[in-house]
Amino acid sequence: MPPKAATMPEPPRKVPTRAGVPIVRAVERSIALLRVFQPGRPRQTLTELAGATSLDKNTARRLLHTLEAGGLVDHKDGLYALSHGLLELFSAVDIGGSLREVAAPVLRVIAEETSSTAFLWVHRDGMAVCIERVRPTAPRVEVTWSAVGSRTTLNSGGGPLALLGHLAPADRARALDQVMVRRTPFSLVDRSELTARAAEIARDGAVLAADDYIVGLTALGVPVVDRHGQLLGALSISTLGDHARELVASGYFATLKAHAAALGRRAL
Incomplete structure (x- = not known):
């Protein structure tokens, strides 16, 4: 039986205030x-x-x-x-800009190469936002969560953790100030543990996240940076644990990093 996603509440979000401009x-x-x-x-x-x-x-x-x-x-x-x-409003949303446009064909390639659902994430206000996802023709497992537009804290999942590991220090501190969602018993929520995890991800340039988003699934995640080294987003795939380990053993992290590098060069 494939893993099932637990229904998690959307993290609370307040409308930010601006000096001199009252909220309606x-x-x-x-x-x-x-x-x-x-x-x-x-x-x-x-x-x-x-x-x-x-x-x-x-x-x-x-x-x-x-x-x-x-x-x-x-x-x-x-x-x-x-x-x-x-949906009519969504068509005009500019989040991700050119990154989302150029990423679509790359995500299709990744999805077919791995028989896994591929995701594109960006960082916004201390959270990870999914701005694109592509399902393969013959998936190893059906992934029905993390729809386009969904957001999550940066403590679990390949894409969100890849973002956490490559944020600027001030942005990372703000992200760690969020109330972390414990999606599974394996989700890290302790600030010191997440800080150490982020340092490992920054060192490795990639993350393997097992069972921390959905028990039974493992994600591979890598950052996408532009030509100047600025973080644009993160690529990730989600699949069954055994399949993920096979991909890692076959050297797929190098392939995923190459896709991310090509995407970073093409994004305006």
């Missing part, structure tokens, strides 16, 4: 409602949404009705869900 409370609350929806829970009741955002039901209902009128939320059979309007 209704917009902040609407954003909070939208962020409650997760891949594992795409449809939710009014009670669930109000409870998750600490809003009373009347306020939550009015905000959801407004979001529905704007094409961002659907309401059917007593359940709310995100709507196609968000």
Whole structure:
């Protein structure tokens, strides 16, 4: 039986404030409602949404009705869900810029070479954000988590850990200030242990992450840097543990690093 992903709550996120510019409370609350929806829970009741955002039901209902009128939320059979309007907005998202564009064919090659799902990650505000993923034609295991747009703390998984190991010191410190998600019993959450792990990853230029994101799966991750040595993102693959060890034994880390280097040269 293939490993199953545990449904993990999205790490809390606050709207940052700017001096002299007040936050519009209704917009902040609407954003909070939208962020409650997760891949594992795409449809939710009014009670669930109000409870998750600490809003009373009347306020939550009015905000959801407004979001529905704007094409961002659907309401059917007593359940709310995100709507196609968000996909229209997603098409204009510039996160990753040219990196995401040039990475797509590289990820397809990696996925087919390894029979594994390939990912592209970037660092944003102390978190790892998945900006692209490619499934192989014949995967060794179905990977249904870490959809495009999902984010996670930098303490588990090949891509997130590769980012942690190659962040500038100030950015790494901010990342380690996050409340770390313990996805499995093997996920590191202690700051000193993560600091030591980051140093190892920086030294090796790669990371092998076993059982810390999903028990039974292992990830290979490498950083993507530009021509000036600046961190752009990270490439990773996720597969069954035995298959990952076979890839490492065959020297695939060198191949993955070569793909990352080529990607870094092509990104603007």
